[in-house]
Amino acid sequence: MSGHTTATGPGGTPADTGPSRLRWLALAVLVLAVLLVGIDVTVLGLAAPFLSEDLRPSSTQLLWIGDVYSFVIAGMLVSMGSLGDRIGRKKLLLTGSVAFGALSVLTAYAHSPEAMILWRALMGVAGATLMPATLALIRNIFPDPRERSLAVGIWGAMTAAGTAVGPVVGGFLLEHYWWGSVFLINLPVMAVLVLVGAKLLPESRNPAPGPWDLPSVGLSMVGLIALVYAVKETAAYGFRWDAAGAAAVGAGALYTFVRRQLRLPAPLLDMRLFAHRGFSGAVLADLLTILGLSGLVFFLSQFLQMVQGRSPFQAGLAELPAAVGSVVAGLCAGWVARRTSVRGAVSGGLAAVGAALGACLWLQPTTSYLLLGGVLLVVGVGAGLAFTVTADVILSTVPREHAGAASAVSETAYELGAALGIALLGSVVTGVYRSFGTPQGVPPDAAEHARQSLGEAVRTADALPAAAGTGLLDAARDSFTEGLRYGAGAGAVVLLAAAFLAWRLLRGQRLEES
Structure with a gap:
């Protein structure tokens, strides 16, 4: 060479x-x-x-x-x-x-x-x-x-x-x-x-x-920011007219953006890239993967700290297996995709993540770290394999001169997936959490405060007599863990669906050879 x-x-x-x-x-x-x-x-x-x-x-x-x-x-x-x-x-x-x-x-x-x-x-x-x-x-x-x-x-x-x-x-x-x-x-x-x-x-x-093209810049900014804002506000507060209005503005701006790109001789984003099945399949796989993972990733740190009692530093250490798995899988991903197939590597990685999330259906406040660490390791390996191969596919299927715009599409899919995941799966977790009853000896208004968030439950319990505070905190932790189980289960369904779609859309796709 x-x-x-x-x-x-x-x-x-x-x-x-x-x-x-x-x-x-x-x-x-x-x-x-x-x-x-x-x-x-x-x-x-x-x-x-x-x-x-x-x-x-x-x-x-x-x-x-x-x-x-x-x-x-x-x-x-x-x-x-x-x-x-x-x-x-x-x-x-x-x-x-x-x-x-x-x-x-x-x-x-x-x-x-x-x-x-x-x-x-x-x-x-x-x-x-x-x-x-x-x-x-x-x-x-x-x-x-x-x-x-x-x-x-x-x-x-x-x-x-x-x-x-x-x-x-x-x-x-x-x-x-x-x-x-x-x-x-x-x-x-x-x-x-x-x-x-x-x-x-x-x-x-x-x-x-x-x-x-500055009008295209403005349309893409308004469309994406308004859409992400609407998703996050709906997740936090439920249906509100301001969020619905933002969603309508965002959808309208993005529709106009796409129409404008198709007419411009030198578009900000060449929409013809999406006609390539490999490119579209890789971007969709990225979006769905992050969407499915967001429920676990967003709430896991709270579980480790406020349910299992770890410090921020200890919680960070506890999450390391996911990074280790992702690093190892990322380094091997190209070799795996060439020895098997692109769709096999991506679909296999996503199916592994889905199975690991499914294992969280047995999660309890007292679950040992052996299970949690194993789940995180498999999540890291599967996600690292899938993300690395899809990034390679995205780069290899577009002309070199459009590499920046294509990379940006991939990163935008990541951001949108995270926003949608926190909104949809986050709503599942918080909805289940807020359903716990009022423990014996706890004033109803204190229980209502505790239902706002697990952090609020910890603060409220500290202000109550010892027995009542312990009862409230136990109920809140059990309910939060149940919500995390539901969120992980929903995420598992999304990841398995993403694996199926990747298998279909990436059919025949190959990484370039030397």
């Missing part, structure tokens, strides 16, 4: 990426960005109780602090992926990295809830530049299909590692330092990424991109 590769440089001219070892060093720089995004997704949830004591946000402000990042990043991914195709993915990545680091400092030292919401929103804009740019650069740095499969596996493994390392590092920092420290860990990573990436990463872009 040749020791040199080329990537499309400025204006479409070839850009030498250097010897093989330099390509892998460039990959090491790229995975720093996804490691950081994975960490940032998880640390805010851990820090929320601590910053609440300091900034005193209202309940609405606290929700916006938690949600605005995902709202903005979901709305900006397609636009930023397309922008990278036009101005250069390296330029977009490095610019976004500097902005992400600066905004991390501002977030760490936010002095009010309003400032926190603003900085988190702007972090969403910066974060939207990172994931599509890194995957698109991998598409150009590694033209050899087998090398690219391994590179995509490493990329996916580091995403999973960041999600797992976040609770561990965040839990340690929160036990020793103030809440802002969890955001400052971004700085050294970003510094290395920018300084080394400026030297090692080759520039790549679409040689004939056409203009960046």
